[in-house]
Amino acid sequence: QSKGVGTALYACPEALAGAHSESTDMFSVGVILFEMWSVFGSYMERVTELMRVKTTGRVPPVFARALPLQARLVQMLVSADSAARPSARQLLDMLDEAGVGR
Numbered sequence: 001q002s003k004g005v006g007t008a009l010y011a012c013p014e015a016l017a018g019a020h021s022e023s024t025d026m027f028s029v030g031v032i033l034f035e036m037w038s039v040f041g042s043y044m045e046r047v048t049e050l051m052r053v054k055t056t057g058r059v060p061p062v063f064a065r066a067l068p069l070q071a072r073l074v075q076m077l078v079s080a081d082s083a084a085r086p087s088a089r090q091l092l093d094m095l096d097e098a099g100v101g102r
Helices: 021-038 042-058 061-066 068-077 086-100
Strands: none
Touching: 021 042, 021 068, 021 086, 061 068, 068 086
């Protein structure tokens, strides 16, 4: 197991504790996708919102209203239950089926 690998802002709690797996990577993907699909007014707002998504597993209501599919995907990816997070293949299939990224 790797310890101290990655950026704390994107890492899930179990990765910060030293555990690493595909599921911990997918959590980070969820945080990164939320960041990519969001508009922030300042650096501090960005950090605050990313931390909130990480700790609560929920996206802001304005994000969910504007991008409901993306909100569901992010919330699945940042689930506290690592077994509930989709694999990379499952995420790609969901994005493809939804036509996201085309």
